[in-house]
Amino acid sequence: MIVKEREIPLKIEQIDALLRNLVPNHFKVSVVQHDLKKRSAGYNGEKAIDYHLSFLSGKKYMIFNDLRLPLPPYHFQIDSLLVTPYYCLILEIKNISGTLTIDPEFNQLTKYYDGVETGFSDPISQAQRQSLLLQRFFYENKLVMPPIVYLVVISNPKTILKIANGQKLTPPYTKIIHAQNLIDEISKLNSKFTKETASKKDISKIKRVLLNSHTPLYTNILTNYGLEKSDLILGVRCEICSGKMERQHRTWYCHSCKFTSNTAHERIIEDYFLLIKPSITNKELRTLLGIQSPKTARLLLNALNLKTTGSTKGTIYHKEFH
Ligand SMILES: [Zn+2]
Structure with a gap:
């Protein structure tokens, strides 16, 4: 078994x-x-x-x-x-x-x-x-x-x-x-x-x-390879043409191929946890996704069912790896 x-x-x-x-x-x-x-x-x-x-x-x-x-x-x-x-x-x-x-x-x-x-x-x-x-x-x-x-x-x-x-x-x-x-x-x-x-x-x-x-080993992969955040192109990208996607009317929109997606942000948030650190704040998410609204950011984060610490503006969302 x-x-x-x-x-x-x-x-x-x-x-x-x-x-x-x-x-x-x-x-x-x-x-x-x-x-x-x-x-x-x-x-x-x-x-x-x-x-x-x-x-x-x-x-x-x-x-x-x-x-x-x-x-x-x-x-x-x-x-x-x-x-x-x-x-x-x-x-x-x-x-x-x-x-x-x-x-x-x-x-x-x-x-x-x-x-x-x-x-x-x-x-x-x-x-x-x-x-x-x-x-x-x-x-x-x-x-x-x-x-x-x-x-x-x-x-x-x-x-x-x-x-x-x-x-x-x-x-x-x-x-x-x-x-x-x-x-x-x-x-x-x-x-x-x-x-x-x-x-x-x-x-x-x-x-x-x-x-x-059991505790999986989390290491900072950028440090491992001697890389900086500036070596990365973090952002929401289109799964069809890899173009940059923008938040429009509660959905993600690709200017290059006109593809729309409701979930395009999930991949990049997962990648953020893997590459940068296993936690994120509302403000860090807004920078990552290129969005303005703290309310939108909160809705997107809450939908991911992450463990949280702190409250209101200081809330930190934690990714747990197994
Ligand atoms: Zn596209």
Whole structure:
């Protein structure tokens, strides 16, 4: 049972919004596009794992995708977490292409792709670290803790896993597996962990705490790319011809192609939250949309059902990302 669906990562949504709003032919476009391609490949790799996990049936599995949990003063992130009354399984998902050679003697991984050999940060130590952090998270939130185990899953079925010359695959490297073996590995865990450590009540508490604690990472994307607000063309634009739209008689009107829309402002407000900051005031909205009337701005904002703080003129509307 999927308790937390995998959604498009906030970073990808921010990059998409950036590409929509960067001034045409901006010199950073290619860098941003390259990042988008890399991140999308990672996301698609994670979705490929979801396909394999969809074969798990029954209520005993709770699947949490893409969790980011607080452990003050930091946060840690888990690609997928499987919670059962018998054990918890952390999946560290790797989208690697080419050949991956494991050298157990030197704790070293090498990736060979397109004629280039590169060292690879050890995903095992990464997964081990996440296990420790998750243990601490359970402990600090006073949750009953089933044994925590992990697997590193290679999402690309074409990736070749190799052992360095003359060596044998030994633990912990046996925990690096191909996605197509994931279900088999989970069956093995089911045979290994037969003692029910968490009751129904414990499990529902774990579920509640994990879902409530999840905090997606919001970063200032303009700062990330060394950009300024002036690098953007923020404004209401026509979905047909991309022309500038103006508010006329309670609707948005495109002077170039005469298209009208009642909802054309929604896209740019979403983009504002992704690109500038996750909150907006009445005055900031008027500047963004190029409108004069505070009353119109209030009506448009109220229709978006955002959380608010403050009152009357000082009201701040907040976007909450999940
Ligand atoms: Zn138009």
